[in-house]
Structure formats: C-alpha cells, structure tokens
Amino acid sequence: AQSVTQPDIHITVSEGASLELRCNYSYGATPYLFWYVQSPGQGLQLLLKYFSGDTLVQGIKGFEAEFKRSQSSFNLRKPSVHWSDAAEYFCAVGAGLTGGGNKLTFGTGTQLKVEL
Amino acid sequence: GAVVSQHPSWVICKSGTSVKIECRSLDFQATTMFWYRQFPKQSLMLMATSNEGSKATYEQGVEKDKFLINHASLTLSTLTVTSAHPEDSSFYICSASSGPGNTQYFGPGTRLTVL
Numbered sequence: 001a002q003s004v005t006q007p008d009i010h011i012t013v014s015e016g017a018s019l020e021l022r023c024n025y026s027y028g029a030t031p032y033l034f035w036y037v038q039s040p041g042q043g044l045q046l047l048l049k050y051f052s053g054d055t056l057v058q059g060i061k062g063f064e065a066e067f068k069r070s071q072s073s074f075n076l077r078k079p080s081v082h083w084s085d086a087a088e089y090f091c092a093v094g095a096g097l098t099g100g101g102n103k104l105t106f107g108t109g110t111q112l113k114v115e116l
Numbered sequence: 117g118a119v120v121s122q123h124p125s126w127v128i129c130k131s132g133t134s135v136k137i138e139c140r141s142l143d144f145q146a147t148t149m150f151w152y153r154q155f156p157k158q159s160l161m162l163m164a165t166s167n168e169g170s171k172a173t174y175e176q177g178v179e180k181d182k183f184l185i186n187h188a189s190l191t192l193s194t195l196t197v198t199s200a201h202p203e204d205s206s207f208y209i210c211s212a213s214s215g216p217g218n219t220q221y222f223g224p225g226t227r228l229t230v231l
Contacts, residue, residue: 036222043122043209044160044222090159102213103150104220106159 002027002093006107013081014115021076021110023065023091032094032102033074035065038109039087047089050074061085086114119143120212122223129200130231137195137226139210145190146212150220151183154207166193200230 003026013019025031032051036044048059055067065076074091088109094102119142129135139149148167152160164180166172166187174180182204184196193212197204207227211220 034219041207041225041227043120043224044211046219046221049219102148102218102220103162103165104211105162108159 002031002095002105004091004093004105004107006089006091006110008110009108010111010113012113012115015083016080019076019078019081019085019112021089021091021112023074023076023107024072025074025091025093026072027093031074033065033067034092034094034104035059035063035074035076036090036092037087038090044090047076081112081114083114083116086112088112118219118221120146120210120221120223122210122226124226125224126227126229128229128231131201132199134196134198135200135228137197137208137210137228139193139195139212139223141191141212141221144212144214146193147190147215148213149187149193150211150213151185151193151195152209152211154209154225156207160209163195197228200228202230204228205230 005024007022034049035047038044047063048057050057050067057065063078090109091107092104121140123138151163154160163178164172164174166185168187168190172185187193207225209225211222213220
C-alpha cells in the first residue's frame with residue numbers, strides 16, 4: 001500500500017525567504033505525485049503534479065517540485081514566499097492507472113506560517 | 117476550468133437525522149468522484165470512490181449503510197449521512213476526476229455539525 005510522509009508539521013518562514021516543504025512517499029510502482037494547498041475552511045487547490053517525464057515540475061503561484069526516485073522524495077519549493085502563501089500544504093501519491101481510479105493517499109500536511 | 121462545487125457549505129443537524137451533501141463538477145464530466153473526511157488539523161481520509169452508474173467502493177472501516185453515495189450522472193454525486201450522530205461531525209470534501217489516472221479536482225468542502 002502506498003504512503004506519504006511529511007516530516008514537518010509546522011514551518012515558519014519570513015516573507016521573501018525561500019521555502020522547501022519535504023515529502024517522502026512509499027509506492028511499489030511509478031508514483032503519481034501531487035501537491036495541494038488548503039486555506040482554512042476551504043477545499044484543496046492543486047499546485048502541481050508529476051506523472052512522468054521531466055523530474056522538475058513547475059506549478060502555479062511560483063511553486064516547483066522535484067521528483068527524486070532514489071530518495072523517494074517530491075519536495076515542494078518556492079524561491080520567495082509571499083504572505084498569501086500561508087496555508088496547509090498536502091503531498092499526495094496516486095495509485096496510478098488502474099480500474100479503480102486514481103485513489104490518492106495524503107500526507108498529514110505541513111502548516112506554513114509566513115512572518116512579515 | 118475544472119471547477120467542483122459542494123452544497124451546502126455548512127450544515128447543522130440534530131442527532132438521528134439524515135443529511136445530504138451534493139458534489140457537482142461544473143465544467144467537465146466526472147466519471148469518478150471521491151468522498152473524503154477531514155478532522156480538525158488532520159489529513160484527508162478517503163471514504164469511498166464512486167464511478168458514474170456504478171455502486172460506490174468504500175474504504176475499509178467506512179459503513180456503506182451509514183454513508184450512502186449516489187453517482188447518478190456525470191456531473192453529480194451525493195453523500196447522505198444517515199442517522200447522524202455527533203461523532204459524524206466533520207469536514208466532508210469531494211473531488212472529481214474525468215477518468216482513472218486523471219487529476220482530482222476538489223470541492224470547497226462541507227462542514228457538518230451534529231448536535
């Protein structure tokens with residue numbers, strides 16, 4: 001069964017500083033990887049996804065993530081954080097192309113706080 | 117594009133009553149919809165997967181007779197919490213996908229409070 005680990009429950013960065021959120025996954029085949037962001041009381045917004053190809057993926061709002069198979073990681077990065085980036089970030093791994101659909105397993109999330 | 121809506125956004129009900137939550141894909145046909153439950157400050161837990169026109173597939177530990185899911189059309193799925201109890205209070209989020217392997221797009225969630 002697939003699993004996702006987000007080691008950092010909380011992260012605080014200053015506005016304008018760089019950001020890296022860690023994500024490690026466990027999956028027996030080629031993973032489908034996602035990063036979502038959730039603002040308080042809201043649903044999830046897709047930031048970016050990796051299915052195949054280039055291991056450096058660009059997303060919305062200036063985010064990027066790099067798939068590293070050797071490290072089973074899919075860390076999310078942003079060069080310069082804005083105060084509006086404060087939110088909860090979830091990494092997820094999908095079961096891939098199966099008859100049962102792309103079931104997602106989520107990590108426990110990382111709460112990002114941005115100091116002005 | 118890829119907008120998913122949920123209705124209602126919040127609901128308060130008495131213990132023992134049933135509550136229906138709707139999930140709609142507004143600009144695409146969702147062959148697969150998913151229902152999640154999220155407790156405060158926790159991650160999303162998949163409850164069930166529904167394919168249009170088929171019975172839903174429930175995750176282990178989720179009572180199918182308590183959480184009734186209907187996916188009668190390519191744009192609408194409903195979750196009915198039957199005989200709700202306070203422990204069912206949670207944030208319920210749906211997502212929709214246009215097919216196996218495709219990206220899931222999430223609704224804004226429904227906050228259910230059972231008194």
